[in-house]
Amino acid sequence: MTPITKRYEVSGDDFTHAGEASGKVKTLLKQIGYHPDAIRRIAIAMYEGEINMVIHANGGFANVDIYPDRVEILLEDTGPGIEDVDKAMEEGYSTAPDEVRALGFGAGMGLPNIKKYTDDMRIESAVGVGTKVYMTIKGQ
Amino acid sequence: MKLREVIEVLKAEVINADNLDLEIVTACGSDMMSDALAFVKDQAMLLTGLVNPQTIRTAEMLDIHCIVFVRGKMPGADMIELAKDRDIALLSTGYRMFTACGRLYAAGLGGGCDEN
Known part of the structure; x- marks a missing residue:
C-alpha cells in the first residue's frame, strides 16, 4: 500500500523551533x-530525535511514511556523527553542552527514550x- | 481534581485557561523535559521551573493539558501564544517546586505511578 509520505526540514539555527515537525506529524495523524x-x-520519539538533530547536528531532515499498520521515520543529518553508538544509547550518557541542559535537555535520555517508545x-x-x-512504530 | 481546585491549592495566577473544569488526573514535577518525556502518563499536569518554548512542545507531545510554572516564573508572549494554539492551560505559582507538589499531593492529586 502506498504510504502518506512527508518530508520536513529541521532547522538547526534556532532551538525555539525544534519540535515543529513532530507537532505537524502529530496533528496530521490526529486528523486522519x-x-x-x-x-x-510517534510524537515523543520523533520529538526526541528532532531535538537531537538541533543540539548535535545543526538540523537535518525528517522523512515520515505513514502506513495503516505502522509509521516509519527516518531522521537524517550531516552532523559530526556518533563516535560510539552503544555508549550513546546508555541512559544518562550525554555529550550535550551545558547550555542545552539549561533548556531542559541533554540528560542522556533522548536515544533511550526513542528506543522505549518505538x-x-x-x-x-x-x-x-x-x-x-x-x-x-506499529499502528496498533 | 479540577483545574479550579489546582488554582486554589497553589494560589496560582492564571495565565491562560479556557476551561476551569478541566479534570487533572495526575501530575509530575520536572525541570528536565527528557525525564518528563520518559515517565509521564496520560492526562497529566506538568509542574516546572523551565521557561522556554520547549516546555510547551513537550506538553504538546505528551498530551498534557496544563503547565504550572513554579517559583513565580512567567512565560513570554511567544510561549503563551504557542500554548493557546495547542489548547494548553498555563498557571504560575509563587510556591517552590517541592511545596507546590506537596500541596497538590496532600490535596489528593497522585503522581500516576504504581506507588503513586
Whole structure:
C-alpha cells in the first residue's frame, strides 16, 4: 500500500523551533484518525530525535511514511556523527553542552527514550559524515 | 481534581485557561523535559521551573493539558501564544517546586505511578 509520505526540514539555527515537525506529524495523524496510543509514541520519539538533530547536528531532515499498520521515520543529518553508538544509547550518557541542559535537555535520555517508545530503532552513523536514525512504530 | 481546585491549592495566577473544569488526573514535577518525556502518563499536569518554548512542545507531545510554572516564573508572549494554539492551560505559582507538589499531593492529586 502506498504510504502518506512527508518530508520536513529541521532547522538547526534556532532551538525555539525544534519540535515543529513532530507537532505537524502529530496533528496530521490526529486528523486522519490514527491509533491514539501510537500517535503519542510517534510524537515523543520523533520529538526526541528532532531535538537531537538541533543540539548535535545543526538540523537535518525528517522523512515520515505513514502506513495503516505502522509509521516509519527516518531522521537524517550531516552532523559530526556518533563516535560510539552503544555508549550513546546508555541512559544518562550525554555529550550535550551545558547550555542545552539549561533548556531542559541533554540528560542522556533522548536515544533511550526513542528506543522505549518505538517498536524498532536503528542508527547508522559515521564520524564526520552524519547520522541516520530509523524508527518504526506499529499502528496498533 | 479540577483545574479550579489546582488554582486554589497553589494560589496560582492564571495565565491562560479556557476551561476551569478541566479534570487533572495526575501530575509530575520536572525541570528536565527528557525525564518528563520518559515517565509521564496520560492526562497529566506538568509542574516546572523551565521557561522556554520547549516546555510547551513537550506538553504538546505528551498530551498534557496544563503547565504550572513554579517559583513565580512567567512565560513570554511567544510561549503563551504557542500554548493557546495547542489548547494548553498555563498557571504560575509563587510556591517552590517541592511545596507546590506537596500541596497538590496532600490535596489528593497522585503522581500516576504504581506507588503513586
